[in-house]
Amino acid sequence: MCGIAGEIRFDQQPADLAALEKITHHLAPRGPDACGFHSSGPLAFGHRRLKIMDLAPASGQPMIDHQLGLSLVFNGAIYNYPELREELQALGYQFHSDGDTEVLLKGYHAWGEQLLPKLNGMFAFAIWERDRERLFLARDRLGIKPLYLTQDGARLRFASTLPALLAGGGVDTDLDPVALNHYLNFHAVVPAPRTLLRDVEKLPPASWLRLDLAGNREQQCWWQLEFGPHRDEVMLELPDWRDRVLDGLREAVTIRQRAAVEVGVLLSGGVDSSLLVGLLREAGVDDLSTFSIGFADAGGERGDEFHYSDLIAKHYGTRHHQLRIGEREIIEQLPAAFRAMSEPMVSHDCIAFYLLSREVAQHCKVVQSGQGADELFAGYHWYPQVDGHSDPFAAYRAAFFDRDHGELLETLQRKWQGEDWAGEFVREHFAMPGAAAPVDKALRLDTTVMLVDDPVKRVDNMTMAWGLEARVPFLDYRVVELAARIPARFKLGDGGKQVLKEAARQVIPHAVIDRPKGYFPVPGLKHLQGATLDWVRELLLDPSQDRGLFEPAMLDRLLSDPQGQLTPLRGSKLWQLAALHLWLDQQGL
Numbered sequence: 001m002c003g004i005a006g007e008i009r010f011d012q013q014p015a016d017l018a019a020l021e022k023i024t025h026h027l028a029p030r031g032p033d034a035c036g037f038h039s040s041g042p043l044a045f046g047h048r049r050l051k052i053m054d055l056a057p058a059s060g061q062p063m064i065d066h067q068l069g070l071s072l073v074f075n076g077a078i079y080n081y082p083e084l085r086e087e088l089q090a091l092g093y094q095f096h097s098d099g100d101t102e103v104l105l106k107g108y109h110a111w112g113e114q115l116l117p118k119l120n121g122m123f124a125f126a127i128w129e130r131d132r133e134r135l136f137l138a139r140d141r142l143g144i145k146p147l148y149l150t151q152d153g154a155r156l157r158f159a160s161t162l163p164a165l166l167a168g169g170g171v172d173t174d175l176d177p178v179a180l181n182h183y184l185n186f187h188a189v190v191p192a193p194r195t196l197l198r199d200v201e202k203l204p205p206a207s208w209l210r211l212d213l214a215g216n217r218e219q220q221c222w223w224q225l226e227f228g229p230h231r232d233e234v235m236l237e238l239p240d241w242r243d244r245v246l247d248g249l250r251e252a253v254t255i256r257q258r259a260a261v262e263v264g265v266l267l268s269g270g271v272d273s274s275l276l277v278g279l280l281r282e283a284g285v286d287d288l289s290t291f292s293i294g295f296a297d298a299g300g301e302r303g304d305e306f307h308y309s310d311l312i313a314k315h316y317g318t319r320h321h322q323l324r325i326g327e328r329e330i331i332e333q334l335p336a337a338f339r340a341m342s343e344p345m346v347s348h349d350c351i352a353f354y355l356l357s358r359e360v361a362q363h364c365k366v367v368q369s370g371q372g373a374d375e376l377f378a379g380y381h382w383y384p385q386v387d388g389h390s391d392p393f394a395a396y397r398a399a400f401f402d403r404d405h406g407e408l409l410e411t412l413q414r415k416w417q418g419e420d421w422a423g424e425f426v427r428e429h430f431a432m433p434g435a436a437a438p439v440d441k442a443l444r445l446d447t448t449v450m451l452v453d454d455p456v457k458r459v460d461n462m463t464m465a466w467g468l469e470a471r472v473p474f475l476d477y478r479v480v481e482l483a484a485r486i487p488a489r490f491k492l493g494d495g496g497k498q499v500l501k502e503a504a505r506q507v508i509p510h511a512v513i514d515r516p517k518g519y520f521p522v523p524g525l526k527h528l529q530g531a532t533l534d535w536v537r538e539l540l541l542d543p544s545q546d547r548g549l550f551e552p553a554m555l556d557r558l559l560s561d562p563q564g565q566l567t568p569l570r571g572s573k574l575w576q577l578a579a580l581h582l583w584l585d586q587q588g589l
Contacts, residue, residue, distance in 0.1 A: 003027025004073040005046040005159040010215040015044035019168040026164040030464040038062035045073045059099040069130040076123035076145040079255040143205030143452035162342040172199035185422035188346040227440040246503040252476035253279040264289040264364035269308030272370030278507040290318040293356040340465035344583035346576045353462035361466035372474035375446040376483035377500040378491035392438035393430045402567040439488040528562040536578045
């Protein structure tokens with residue numbers, strides 16, 4: 001787990017090492033243990049290292065193999081690297097280190113882009129082919145590891161975070177109206193390749209990109225998620241799927257324990273994280289730490305789920321850490337949390353992950369988290385609304401979008417208005433082949449787009465701000481593909497996630513299963529009031545913060561009724577506007 005950066009020139013000039021040094025320095029929190037650089041004419045790499053898989057210097061980066069003519073920078077973890085190493089050794093390759101980085105380097109030499117489907121893990125990496133003078137970039141199936149790019153006629157730069165690219169200079173920071181439309185409509189989800197900045201893109205998940213010194217680009221998507229059971233699975237019933245899910249999760253949890261001595265779990269008290277604790281215990285992990293966070297109640301909503309997380313911690317005898325955060329600390333820490341974001345995120349639990357990661361990093365370097373279960377197994381409330389609907393797109397939009405197009409036009413000043421770009425994106429995604437049932441269309445969109453650019457990005461940004469590696473067993477690609485094959489009727493029952501709940505009943509106490517669904521709440525940011533509301537009002541009405549984005553009449557309307565202006569997902573529309581201002585301010589834009 002690391003931070004990576006690089007530059008390739010198209011103008012016969014050497015790479016700008018001074019700019020790359022600034023970019024790499026900005027990535028220091030992601031890799032506090034070591035730093036390295038490599039340059040060769042038009043190509044330069046920078047790397048910040050978090051030592052997990054192999055602590056020895058031999059696994060340092062950038063990794064250069066002069067015999068093969070390849071150099072590499074890599075962010076992530078390849079869990080099946082021992083098996084791939086054996087396969088490569090059988091082909092005659094010799095190894096000089098014990099980690100996963102050298103496996104990637106030699107695997108690319110052996111198989112080229114066909115290496116990617118062999119990988120089980122989370123990754124973003126760049127490989128320079130010295131003799132062919134080509135750069136190869138790739139990202140994992142679910143986009144767990146980020147990769148941001150900026151390109152002009154002279155060069156392409158890449159980095160693990162968008163703010164790091166800004167630190168290198170030479171980036172046009174104008175906003176992208178299409179991305180702004182997505183941000184305000186699609187619950188702050190800006191699908192790849194777009195970002196809020198017109199001059200910065202992100203490599204889409206499950207994609208690779210190859211460039212040469214003339215600036216020619218070749219890009220491909222190397223994995224797609226297909227829905228519906230295989231022919232030999234059509235007759236399977238709930239117990240059959242339950243057993244397959246449980247077996248798949250056991251393998252996913254176990255393989256993610258490789259090279260993880262100090263083990264932690266982010267324990268919310270819900271089914272997903274509780275099941276991870278139970279499976280880790282099954283796998284023989286005795287010295288297990290769990291971490292929960294809670295906030296002050298607000299708007300009649302409870303700010304913690306300690307009752308359930310305490311139940312699991314006591315049941316399994318974990319070393320449990322309970323963190324309670326007051327309103328003052330939330331306000332104090334929000335700017336730092338937004339500085340750590342590659343893109344603005346409105347989910348109020350971002351601050352929860354940021355502060356919880358601060359606590360966890362004092363005890364562990366690796367933590368397992370339950371992200372992805374709701375998107376894979378239909379845990380959200382909108383899936384029953386979409387199921388069987390004659391117009392699944394309309395049902396999804398009504399349940400998920402933050403505002404309709406008319407309200408969006410009332411929110412934005414004329415310069416930023418445009419077509420219903422977010423709506424058309426979702427409509428086109430629903431029309432793609434590969435998911436026939438209405439609910440499967442929604443699950444595919446949420447798994448391959450929303451999950452990538454909201455929950456997964458949130459966890460990466462907030463944990464890596466503290467040099468903490470988060471592993472997400474539910475996003476093992478084998479579990480993801482299995483979940484996509486399970487018919488919707490086995491997911492939607494029992495209030496959602498039925499097949500996962502049935503699997504969990506074989507492992508954990510039923511009290512955390514047979515309960516109302518909870519979230520990772522920060523009520524003070526959802527129900528804006530008191531000092532938090534005063535802070536938001538000052539932020540939005542400060543003349544120095546006026547970027548000509550929002551119509552004053554809409555700001556007045558939202559500020560006059562902050563409790564009543566909620567999105568269909570019960571989020572604050574006012575907070576959404578404030579979050580964008582705060583992110584732009586923290587990035588110096």
